[in-house]
Amino acid sequence: MTRVPAQQTVPAGERRRDRDARDGAEQDLHVLFGRATAVFAALAGPAHMVEAANPAFFQAIGGGERVRTGVPIGQVVPELVDQGFVALLDRVYRTGRPCTGHRMRLLLDPGPAAREAFFDFSYEPRRDRGGSVTGVRIIGVESTQAVHAQRLTAEHRALLEQIALQAPLEQILEGMARAIEGLAPGGVLVSVLLADAEGRHLHHGAAPSLPDFYNRAIDGIAAGEGVGSCGTAAHRRQMVIVEDIASHPFWDDFRDLADSAGLAACWSTPILGRDGSLLGTFAMYHRAPRAPEDADLVLARVFAGTAALAIERHHTEQARLAAEAKEAAAHKDLAFLLEASTALSAGLDHTRTLQRLAAVCAPALAPLCAVDIVEAGRVRRVGCAAAAPWQEELLGAHSPVHDDLDDALGRVLATGVSEVARRAPSGPGPWHDLRVTGYVCVPLLDRGRPFGALTLLSTGEVSFDGRTVALAEELARRAASSALSARQYSHRAALARDLQAGLLLTDLPDLPGAEAAAFYHPAGEGLDIGGDFYDIFPLAGETWAFMLGDVCGRGALAATTTALVRHTARAVAPLLPGPDAVVRAVNNALLARPASHGQGFVTLVHGHLAPADDGGLDITLVRAGHTLPLRVDAQGNAAFVPSEGSLLGITADPPLATHRFRLRPSETLLLYTDGITEARNGQGEQFGEERLRAVVGGPGAPRGAQDVIDALTRAVRAFTGAREIDDDQAVLALTATGPRAHASGG
Numbered sequence: 001m002t003r004v005p006a007q008q009t010v011p012a013g014e015r016r017r018d019r020d021a022r023d024g025a026e027q028d029l030h031v032l033f034g035r036a037t038a039v040f041a042a043l044a045g046p047a048h049m050v051e052a053a054n055p056a057f058f059q060a061i062g063g064g065e066r067v068r069t070g071v072p073i074g075q076v077v078p079e080l081v082d083q084g085f086v087a088l089l090d091r092v093y094r095t096g097r098p099c100t101g102h103r104m105r106l107l108l109d110p111g112p113a114a115r116e117a118f119f120d121f122s123y124e125p126r127r128d129r130g131g132s133v134t135g136v137r138i139i140g141v142e143s144t145q146a147v148h149a150q151r152l153t154a155e156h157r158a159l160l161e162q163i164a165l166q167a168p169l170e171q172i173l174e175g176m177a178r179a180i181e182g183l184a185p186g187g188v189l190v191s192v193l194l195a196d197a198e199g200r201h202l203h204h205g206a207a208p209s210l211p212d213f214y215n216r217a218i219d220g221i222a223a224g225e226g227v228g229s230c231g232t233a234a235h236r237r238q239m240v241i242v243e244d245i246a247s248h249p250f251w252d253d254f255r256d257l258a259d260s261a262g263l264a265a266c267w268s269t270p271i272l273g274r275d276g277s278l279l280g281t282f283a284m285y286h287r288a289p290r291a292p293e294d295a296d297l298v299l300a301r302v303f304a305g306t307a308a309l310a311i312e313r314h315h316t317e318q319a320r321l322a323a324e325a326k327e328a329a330a331h332k333d334l335a336f337l338l339e340a341s342t343a344l345s346a347g348l349d350h351t352r353t354l355q356r357l358a359a360v361c362a363p364a365l366a367p368l369c370a371v372d373i374v375e376a377g378r379v380r381r382v383g384c385a386a387a388a389p390w391q392e393e394l395l396g397a398h399s400p401v402h403d404d405l406d407d408a409l410g411r412v413l414a415t416g417v418s419e420v421a422r423r424a425p426s427g428p429g430p431w432h433d434l435r436v437t438g439y440v441c442v443p444l445l446d447r448g449r450p451f452g453a454l455t456l457l458s459t460g461e462v463s464f465d466g467r468t469v470a471l472a473e474e475l476a477r478r479a480a481s482s483a484l485s486a487r488q489y490s491h492r493a494a495l496a497r498d499l500q501a502g503l504l505l506t507d508l509p510d511l512p513g514a515e516a517a518a519f520y521h522p523a524g525e526g527l528d529i530g531g532d533f534y535d536i537f538p539l540a541g542e543t544w545a546f547m548l549g550d551v552c553g554r555g556a557l558a559a560t561t562t563a564l565v566r567h568t569a570r571a572v573a574p575l576l577p578g579p580d581a582v583v584r585a586v587n588n589a590l591l592a593r594p595a596s597h598g599q600g601f602v603t604l605v606h607g608h609l610a611p612a613d614d615g616g617l618d619i620t621l622v623r624a625g626h627t628l629p630l631r632v633d634a635q636g637n638a639a640f641v642p643s644e645g646s647l648l649g650i651t652a653d654p655p656l657a658t659h660r661f662r663l664r665p666s667e668t669l670l671l672y673t674d675g676i677t678e679a680r681n682g683q684g685e686q687f688g689e690e691r692l693r694a695v696v697g698g699p700g701a702p703r704g705a706q707d708v709i710d711a712l713t714r715a716v717r718a719f720t721g722a723r724e725i726d727d728d729q730a731v732l733a734l735t736a737t738g739p740r741a742h743a744s745g746g
Helices: 012-035 055-060 083-095 145-165 167-183 212-218 229-236 255-262 295-325 329-342 352-363 389-396 408-414 464-501 556-575 579-592 688-695 705-719
Strands: 039-046 050-055 098-106 115-128 133-142 187-193 202-207 241-242 263-272 278-286 366-374 380-387 417-419 436-446 449-459 514-521 532-538 546-551 602-611 617-624 630-632 638-640 656-663 668-672 729-736
Touching: 012 241, 012 449, 039 055, 039 115, 050 380, 055 133, 083 098, 083 115, 083 133, 115 145, 145 167, 145 295, 167 187, 167 202, 167 295, 187 229, 202 212, 202 278, 212 255, 229 241, 229 263, 229 278, 263 295, 278 668, 329 352, 329 464, 352 366, 352 380, 352 449, 352 464, 366 436, 408 417, 408 436, 408 449, 436 464, 449 464, 464 729, 514 532, 514 705, 532 556, 532 729, 546 556, 546 668, 556 579, 556 602, 579 602, 579 617, 617 729, 630 688, 638 688, 656 729, 668 688, 668 705, 688 705, 705 729
Parallel strands: none
Antiparallel strands: 039 050, 039 133, 098 115, 115 133, 187 202, 187 278, 241 263, 263 278, 366 380, 366 449, 417 436, 436 449, 514 729, 532 546, 546 602, 602 617, 617 656, 630 638, 630 668, 668 729
């Protein structure tokens, strides 16, 4: 049986001193928090009797009749019971463990006047001298304003996103009004009125919480002095604050209307455009007389500015739509432009892009169309389109002259200005046979200079109007941009391929007693030079050198470093005794490179191989900060080759260790870059070294260098799926085969 210790008796004097000390501490805290903005309350006993609290606490919970002590907090603020607040106090009192709460949401003053409040609370047990819990101490700071500020910021950001996405103005304004009404304190009602084109009258824009009869009554009010808060603000172009509608002269003509709507105060801010023009008014109504605080004024300015942005964007869009509406086929034209743009950007061959330009123009814009470009001082027709094959053949056979100013094409190429005429071109051409009656010639520009032209030709009674000319110029602009981008892409891709090809072996050499295979896959779209590289080259006798490495970075600087590493190794390897000396020479070369050639580090595995008497390969290698080489024996056992060494291009004397071993027949040495092991799937998980070992090792593992690489690359592709790789991938495999061997590449 467990023995219960006897309860100790505390002398009355000590209990009194303990109580006096505790009460003094409570009084100090009460004075401290009474002067601060924080809230404080001391609760006693399991009923959480309010013993003491600072004024901020009583003000936070509603003040008035709630300012009282000697009553359980559940009776002072009964709505806290159902919200879990009292249960939390019970837990702290029962367990004696403090608790903190961040941004705790409470609903105070239940009923129509319910108020949402947020607090950062700390609940601490109160203890007597013997350590027993006697109550709970509440210390907190009301964070309601911070939470509301965050919400307002989020709502403001959402409104800006809607404006950027060109959402309907009514939707933006109503969303703005509801956001302010839901977040701003004091029960505000928001109204936005829009000015007409002359700025003389204001019309309903958004007022989701005002009565419909009120919105109808003020729709169309004049902008003038004394016409309510909004009309006066529009007239003065400055904020007008009416704290009490019942007594202010501006509301003489609208006082009964405001009284019927239950409105007692109105602050109106003019919404002005960037040029100072009147766009509308932003009004904040209250149901009781009230003067604005600084936060209210800031809120009004911010959202008036947001409304101005939305209204100006709306006006711009309306002007564009109105201009297009003058043409009967405005919507068809827009669809045509979108479809044509898709066709123009469908490929990366600039000549095919211009050929597609001719195809989309005829017959949509004209019966006949030709596209010409200037190359080496001569005009070459790269595309033409017509309804009948004989027309297209006749048009394609025509060869314009570049500097013939008597011809429309020559003038457009010389001036870069479109030319329109209701007649056939004046220069030579098959205009009579094609029955041409008019033309539009539009330049194709590269940074303001013509490099070609689009020519539309009409036949019969059809003539070109402003709509057709505008569409032709827009298509020419888009086609020129697409063609130039395609040409630039082709040049960059070709340059990247040429540079990368110069840094990698196109074909691996035949090795005595070994099969070699390699794989390289650059990250991205192939427009940049990768940082991974590999090489195999001969040394004296039947000895060969091999390497695989990774340069920090991509692009031209990475290519420069790659070339420096490969060329240095090839140059010094025949002259130095072993791989470690070669790697140190490479490190010296990296340290001696000019700053303009980059300062990135290099990881590298470099080694020598030579046929052994038993048909295997004698391997000597050095690893400099690279991924660990993997050795796979004939039974499929895969193990990493232990070899120490640090990065190159960092220090003058990096620690390096030479590792020697023999690859038996059918054994494979696998070198790879971190683009393999760090490849990620859709969940962000890396392929990793263990998957690497599992793929190339174990029962039924692939045999031969090429088989090993094929199995590994298939596994990596299956692991990453359709996800674009983030890093270059390079693999080099060497398999001991005996006297007969061959090389392959991937």
